[in-house]
Amino acid sequence: MNNFLSSKIEFLKGVGAARAELLQKEFDIFTFNDLLFHFPYRHVDRSKIYKIAEIADENVYVQLKGAISKFKTIGIGKAQRLITELKDESGTIELIWFQGAKWIKESIKPGKEYLVFGKPSEFNKSYNIVHPTIDETIDAQGKLYLHIMPFYNASEKAKKRGLDTKAIMRLSNALINDSRFFIEENLPESLLKEYKLLNRNDALKQIHFPTNKQKLNEAEQRLKFEELFFTQLRLLKYKMKRHTIFNGIKIEKIGELFNVFYKDKLPFELTSAQKRVLKEIRVDMKSGKQMNRLLQGDVGSGKTVVALMSILMALDNNYQACMMAPTEILAKQHYNTVLKLINDLPIRVALLTGNTKKKDRNEILKLLQSGEIHILIGTHALIENDVEFQNLGIAIIDEQHRFGVEQRSKLWSKNKFAPHVLVMTATPIPRTLAMTLYGDLDTSVIDELPKGRKPIQTIHKYDSNRLAINGFIRDQISKGRQIYVVYPLIEESETMSYKNLNDGYDNICIEFPAPKYFVSMVHGKMKANEKEDSMKLFVKGSTNILVATTVIEVGVDVPNASVMIIESAEKFGLSQLHQLRGRVGRGADQSYCVLMTDFKLSSDARLRIKTMCNSNDGFEISEVDLKLRGPGELEGTIQSGILNMRIADITKDQQILAIARVAAQNILNNDPELKNAENGVLNNYLLNFQKGKKWGSIS
Ligand code: ADP
Numbered sequence: 001m002n003n004f005l006s007s008k009i010e011f012l013k014g015v016g017a018a019r020a021e022l023l024q025k026e027f028d029i030f031t032f033n034d035l036l037f038h039f040p041y042r043h044v045d046r047s048k049i050y051k052i053a054e055i056a057d058e059n060v061y062v063q064l065k066g067a068i069s070k071f072k073t074i075g076i077g078k079a080q081r082l083i084t085e086l087k088d089e090s091g092t093i094e095l096i097w098f099q100g101a102k103w104i105k106e107s108i109k110p111g112k113e114y115l116v117f118g119k120p121s122e123f124n125k126s127y128n129i130v131h132p133t134i135d136e137t138i139d140a141q142g143k144l145y146l147h148i149m150p151f152y153n154a155s156e157k158a159k160k161r162g163l164d165t166k167a168i169m170r171l172s173n174a175l176i177n178d179s180r181f182f183i184e185e186n187l188p189e190s191l192l193k194e195y196k197l198l199n200r201n202d203a204l205k206q207i208h209f210p211t212n213k214q215k216l217n218e219a220e221q222r223l224k225f226e227e228l229f230f231t232q233l234r235l236l237k238y239k240m241k242r243h244t245i246f247n248g249i250k251i252e253k254i255g256e257l258f259n260v261f262y263k264d265k266l267p268f269e270l271t272s273a274q275k276r277v278l279k280e281i282r283v284d285m286k287s288g289k290q291m292n293r294l295l296q297g298d299v300g301s302g303k304t305v306v307a308l309m310s311i312l313m314a315l316d317n318n319y320q321a322c323m324m325a326p327t328e329i330l331a332k333q334h335y336n337t338v339l340k341l342i343n344d345l346p347i348r349v350a351l352l353t354g355n356t357k358k359k360d361r362n363e364i365l366k367l368l369q370s371g372e373i374h375i376l377i378g379t380h381a382l383i384e385n386d387v388e389f390q391n392l393g394i395a396i397i398d399e400q401h402r403f404g405v406e407q408r409s410k411l412w413s414k415n416k417f418a419p420h421v422l423v424m425t426a427t428p429i430p431r432t433l434a435m436t437l438y439g440d441l442d443t444s445v446i447d448e449l450p451k452g453r454k455p456i457q458t459i460h461k462y463d464s465n466r467l468a469i470n471g472f473i474r475d476q477i478s479k480g481r482q483i484y485v486v487y488p489l490i491e492e493s494e495t496m497s498y499k500n501l502n503d504g505y506d507n508i509c510i511e512f513p514a515p516k517y518f519v520s521m522v523h524g525k526m527k528a529n530e531k532e533d534s535m536k537l538f539v540k541g542s543t544n545i546l547v548a549t550t551v552i553e554v555g556v557d558v559p560n561a562s563v564m565i566i567e568s569a570e571k572f573g574l575s576q577l578h579q580l581r582g583r584v585g586r587g588a589d590q591s592y593c594v595l596m597t598d599f600k601l602s603s604d605a606r607l608r609i610k611t612m613c614n615s616n617d618g619f620e621i622s623e624v625d626l627k628l629r630g631p632g633e634l635e636g637t638i639q640s641g642i643l644n645m646r647i648a649d650i651t652k653d654q655q656i657l658a659i660a661r662v663a664a665q666n667i668l669n670n671d672p673e674l675k676n677a678e679n680g681v682l683n684n685y686l687l688n689f690q691k692g693k694k695w696g697s698i699s
């Protein structure tokens with residue numbers, strides 16, 4: 001950043017001490033540069049002035065110029081309004097205000113010429129404009145309105161103190177038109193040429209005050225590219241660095257444990273997708289480089305067994321392994337699954353969570369260091385400092401996108417040599433999000449479900465259909481199946497949520513009375529042992545119906561359960577619905593998911609429900625989810641500063657992202673250290689970038 005741009009904002013013409021404070025507090029604007037990067041959120045084309053006689057349409061913005069006649073107040077009560085007429089050489093049009101009459105009368109002088117901007121509406125065969133924007137024809141600081149005009153976000157507090165979008169516009173204008181204004185290019189010439197990008201100086205001017213629509217578009221493209229490109233360059237550079245710095249542990253031989261497991265213990269044939277992914281992992285692990293791989297696969301695609309077989313590869317080479325899960329329930333489930341799968345193989349597995357008793361914990365830590373524990377499974381408790389392995393060979397993170405880059409890196413600093421790392425997502429995440437959140441990882445995808453699974457049928461029912469649903473449940477139970485009934489837990493109204501859950505439970509108990517039926521319940525407020533007992537009853541098949549909150553979202557694997565009823569389904573997000581639905585459809589029977597909703601649904605909720613009914617494909621669903629919620633809202637991504645973009649939006653700018661990633665990769669392939677003269681700009685910018693506070697939180 002040059003000296004001019006790093007100047008304190010109070011020294012900008014028109015700012016001063018009081019405004020500077022407001023700019024800092026409300027917008028985080030401390031320097032000229034910060035103001036420059038406070039981009040408009042939209043533009044309105046006011047470059048043309050229309051004649052009143054040219055108006056031929058309702059609801060299209062027009063800008064007029066003319067003199068305003070005397071104000072009149074007509075009507076009474078709610079219908080009272082202020083009206084006046086605007087006149088130019090072609091005709092007249094009525095202007096109307098229902099509110100703010102006092103202010104309008106005080107600030108606008110009849111007889112004087114003004115710019116009037118608004119949407120005409122037609123009434124009695126003539127046009128009028130309600131609540132138009134009125135501006136002086138010549139603004140004190142230039143004809144700023146006769147442009148494609150920028151609109152800036154302004155807080156209520158700032159507006160009250162005169163710092164509204166127009167005031168910010170004037171400041172941006174003063175900045176950009178200062179004779180000292182200049183901003184260095186940060187992309188190499190060759191990139192600008194190859195991707196036909198506007199240069200940085202012009203792009204930043206045009207993003208505020210575009211000459212025309214095309215230029216605005218070019219400026220947006222350039223700035224989005226820049227933002228996505230540097231994110232990718234950093235991630236890929238980080239990935240490369242890790243490859244060169246960290247010598248990976250060589251997991252060379254395929255040994256006894258793996259082979260015996262594969263031949264004798266594996267209860268099913270692996271899908272070809274699972275085989276392919278295992279090969280990818282195998283190649284990584286024997287390469288001598290550290291593996292950092294993201295394993296994506298839909299719910300039920302069989303990620304766990306792939307994880308376990310990767311672990312066995314490490315164990316066969318005398319290394320230890322660990323597996324970290326986001327919740328206690330999930331950690332326990334992995335623990336039990338692994339115990340069951342390895343059966344009588346000579347492997348010692350331990351479980352470590354926040355609830356492990358101190359005595360047991362100490363014992364585990366000791367056995368870990370002596371190498372007697374081979375596989376450690378647990379929660380966050382695994383990354384605490386005193387957890388030391390003798391020789392950790394592979395770390396599996398089953399993460400349901402909840403762990404950040406920092407936490408991951410903590411795991412790989414647990415050894416002299418960085419262990420291989422396999423990150424598994426609970427439900428698929430969209431490609432663009434994966435590229436950004438996990439851009440430093442290689443990716444494997446299990447894109448195939450185990451054979452014999454029947455696609456789950458999903459149906460939408462209103463609460464008024466409850467009788468029919470109960471009949472359906474009875475029918476399924478008579479066929480020997482088990483049923484989940486899930487209630488949303490809404491944090492803001494926890495008491496209400498529990499009331500709904502308890503009422504639901506009571507109703508079910510009435511509809512399905514003992515001794516013919518047995519119902520159990522699990523929710524977060526129960527004691528751990530109660531929860532477990534209740535869960536066990538369902539897993540064993542002793543209860544027919546399990547009424548639960550989303551604690552079962554990840555975790556239970558009961559192949560005999562064939563119906564998932566989701567109450568108030570409109571209150572769940574898409575990925576959560578998909579994850580919940582994934583609890584059924586695990587056995588050979590036809591499974592069903594019933595989405596119960598209120599009659600009134602928002603359009604977003606309607607789309608979520610429709611998407612669920614139409615698709616079983618987690619990748620497809622995740623794309624819709626991303627579009628509906630935006631990247632920042634997706635679970636677990638909020639704290640990740642990497643998605644704090646100024647202008648790019650990974651839901652909309654997928655194409656630019658893909659191009660930017662290729663561009664970054666090409667540059668690093670040819671010049672890994674960015675030492676070529678031409679790439680000097682990149683290096684400089686990256687160095688500054690790393691210092692910037694917004695980015696300090698990543699890697
Ligand atoms: P997820 O990918 O959601 O973690 P899991 O690993 O829990 O899926 O696997 C879901 C279920 O499918 C488990 O009961 C598991 O034993 C079973 N499974 C995994 N792979 C296969 C396969 N190739 N054939 C049949 N069943 C499989």
Ligand code: MG
Pocket residue numbers: 303304426
């Ligand atoms: Mg899983």
